[in-house]
Amino acid sequence: MNIAPSAIVDPRAQIHSTAKIGHFCVIGPDVVLEEGVELYNNVTLLGITTIKAHTTIFPYATLGTIPQDLKYEGESSKLIIGEHNLIREYCMINPGTKGGGNQTIIGNHNLLMAYVHVAHDCKIGDHCILANGVTLAGHIEIGDHVNIGGLTAIHQFTRIAKGCMVAGASALGRDVPPYCNAEGNRAFIRGLNRYRxxxxxxxxxxxxxxxxxxxxxxxxxxxxxxxxxxxxxxxxxxxxxxxxxxxxxxxxxxxxxxxxxxxxxxxx
The missing domain is CATH 1.20.1180.10 (Udp N-acetylglucosamine O-acyltransferase, C-terminal domain)
Structure with a gap:
């Protein structure tokens, strides 16, 4: 186990022997880090948060803090992040609420670029790319192989099916079926994502x-x-x-x- 001396790790946290924790990280008591997880410096992990194997989290990301939802009443809720994800600088990801199944789930092999926000009760599939500054409100569902361009905001309860692309600087408030391209404020479907x-x-x-x-x-x-x-x-x-x-x-x-x-x- 490789834990920097300046890191603050609660002794009740479950840390795999191959995990790496950089300087000035803060790890709460209910955090689980599986095999090969790597945290750069200044990462904060709180709440009931599980980071699965070989996911890398970059500086100043904050995961597992309570939802930004006034309906949240302190109920026990989870954040589950899958394998082989890259979570870049200043990302914020919140756990679930009782109104959405008490869990936020991110799949495998995803890239969340800097300043991405994933709110409570979201579900993201596998092989997705969320570019810089993407903002997901609560209860959003995203399928596999979805690309979302930078600075795009998505309304709560919206669904984006597999194989879709949403252009940068869009504002999406309605659902996007499989393999479609959407763009604009408010975003509309423009055609098919033939590349994917x-x-x-x-x-x-x-x-x-x-x-x-x-x-x-x-x-x-x-x-x-x-x-x-x-x-x-x-x-x-x-x-x-x-x-x-x-x-x-x-x-x-x-x-x-x-x-x-x-x-x-x-x-x-």
């Missing part, structure tokens, strides 16, 4: 999803929910149709689409 689709999908799958979105976002004399129901009837056994259309039907905040904004020239 080519990394994750076969050509035939990309073509199918492209046509599906053209049908889904054809809003003349109908609604996106009606379109989703029709597509589910048309393709009851297709996993992409099921995933995308059910995401739309389960949306509480609505989908970030505006008629005439969606453009995908490769779809036929």
């Amino acid at each position: 689709m080519r990394k994750l999908l076969e050509r035939s799958e990309i073509d199918f999803i492209s046509v599906l979105y053209k049908k889904l976002f054809d809003l003349k004399d109908t609604s996106i929910r009606n379109n989703a129901l029709k597509i589910l009837e048309q393709y009851p056994d297709n996993p992409h149709a099921q995933e995308i259309c059910n995401f739309v039907l389960q949306s509480n905040r609505g989908i970030a689409i505006k008629e005439g904004y969606f453009q995908d020239e490769e779809a036929t």
